[in-house]
Amino acid sequence: MPPAYTETWYCPAANGHILATGVDAKGRKQYRYHPDFRAEREGEKFDRCAVFGRLLPLVRARVEEELACRALTRDRCIASIVRLLDTGGIRIGNEAYVRANSTFGATTLRMRHAEVKGQVLRLRFRAKSGKEQEMRVTDRGLVRFVRKMQDLPGQHLFQYLDETGCACPVGSAEVNAWLREVMGEDFTAKHFRTWRASVLGFAVLANAKERMPLKGLLEEVSDHLGNTPAIARKSYVHPAVLALVEGQEEWRKKLRLPRASRWLSRHERGLIAFLEDGPAAVELLSAAG
Secondary structure, eight states: OOTTOEEEEEOSSTTOSEEEEEEOTTSOEEEEEOHHHHHHHHHHHHHTHHHHHHHHHHHHHHHHHHHTOOSOOHHHHHHHHHHHHHHHOOOOOOHHHHHHHOOOOGGGOBGGGEEEETTEEEEEEEOTTSOEEEEEEOOHHHHHHHHHHTTSSSSBSSEEEOTTSOEEEOOHHHHHHHHHHHHSSSOOTHHHHHHHHHHHHHHHHHHOSSOOOHHHHHHHHHHHHTSOHHHIIIIISOHHHHHTTTTHHHHHHHOOOOOOOSSSOHHHHHHHHHHHHSOOHHHHHHHHO
16 A cells, blocks of 8 residues: 555455555545456456447437437436437546546536537536546437526536426436336446447457557547546456457458447447357456456
């Protein structure tokens, strides 16, 4: 643990899941996990990636249905947030981060972060990493909803009108509960960034005209997500996609992408098939060390 951390604790067993804890300068408790435990946890997350992709059409169909509604309902509000998560790769957001760091995500965006001109929504905000993020959104249903939001009182960009006509914001817990209900599985908003990063990495390799170095792939993904290549590699791009970099030329020669469906792109369907035929993510993570 860093010397500046206070209230440090070290596990007496070398094979403990949590090896150490401490409190940083901002009063946040930090944890250091055993590498094998971290690999297992990350592997479980990545191994559910294909299942998430299979269930994504349920979410997109429901979002489309809710965005067609004219009333400013709670479901329409949540659907708008989910559309932004799905198409923009934005984080869900947490009011604790707003208070501590003045950083924002989908549910914590304020009116001042949005500008609507014609059929284009521009978002400018400070993301979790502290990096200023800009997004250009052309989704008609989402733009139409945000335009209506700007006529409501309050600071939150995403709100709905309750039975009494009061404007109410939506929190991350409500969005995650909605996703679990629609998908019938324990998926949350965080899975959208993992999915988007993995699809983007898969597409970059599939579309490359010449050999794509790992560094170049990670830079493209991290630019889109608004984080660093190291974080993209560690937490977002599926290890099976990263493993493709080594033998990518031969893989591209054999690649036959399926046709796009109504709710999934060619690369999304291709990634699902690829992941379902591959080894478990935890094996790849353990091999990578």
